[in-house]
Amino acid sequence: MRLFVAVVPPVEIVEHLAEFVEPRREYPDEDVRWAADENWHITLAFLGDVPEYKTDDLADGLERVAGRQKPFDLQLGGAGAFPGVADARVLWTGVRDESEALPHLAMTARSAANKAGVTVDGRKFTPHVTLARLRRPMDVVRWVRIFDTYQGPIWTADSIQLISSRLGEGPSQGAAYDTVGEWGFLG
Numbered sequence: 001m002r003l004f005v006a007v008v009p010p011v012e013i014v015e016h017l018a019e020f021v022e023p024r025r026e027y028p029d030e031d032v033r034w035a036a037d038e039n040w041h042i043t044l045a046f047l048g049d050v051p052e053y054k055t056d057d058l059a060d061g062l063e064r065v066a067g068r069q070k071p072f073d074l075q076l077g078g079a080g081a082f083p084g085v086a087d088a089r090v091l092w093t094g095v096r097d098e099s100e101a102l103p104h105l106a107m108t109a110r111s112a113a114n115k116a117g118v119t120v121d122g123r124k125f126t127p128h129v130t131l132a133r134l135r136r137p138m139d140v141v142r143w144v145r146i147f148d149t150y151q152g153p154i155w156t157a158d159s160i161q162l163i164s165s166r167l168g169e170g171p172s173q174g175a176a177y178d179t180v181g182e183w184g185f186l187g
Helices: 011-025 052-067 101-115 141-147
Strands: 002-007 032-034 042-049 072-082 088-096 128-138 151-157 159-166 176-184
Touching: 002 052, 002 101, 011 032, 011 141, 011 151, 042 101, 052 101, 052 159, 052 176, 072 101, 072 141, 088 141
Parallel strands: none
Antiparallel strands: 002 042, 002 159, 032 128, 072 088, 072 151, 088 128, 159 176
């Protein structure tokens, strides 16, 4: 199974962002593939292909991680691009976390995966929600300026999810996601 660990925004937060994104989706450019609203999440740890026999240990570790985490407030807003604005492959909105709990949560989720014998993608953690993927590298300064004006409502993160990803089976030949485990935070 191809898996990742994530914080998933509540429906009302997704709807708020979708209202802002929707008019931009009408921009005719075959090089821009907009992410489906229902797939929006904040990846804490990308695990790639995980053998089924490791999933129980992984789930136990993630349950312990969630059990030690207090709920905390987040806010979507701002914008950026990977690897950079001039040569973007991914356009995203940022995540404001004044408590700085998210980087710690990402670190502990990655540690739990490692302890379960699961290899974690080693990229630096940058909290974001992917809005679009680009078929070829392009300059997205105009898009970043537009999305940089977005500021969503504050919401409380209170759980983590282990999500499976099936490439090419989702909307517009994107990925289809299924939650295979969810663990609530302490308190």
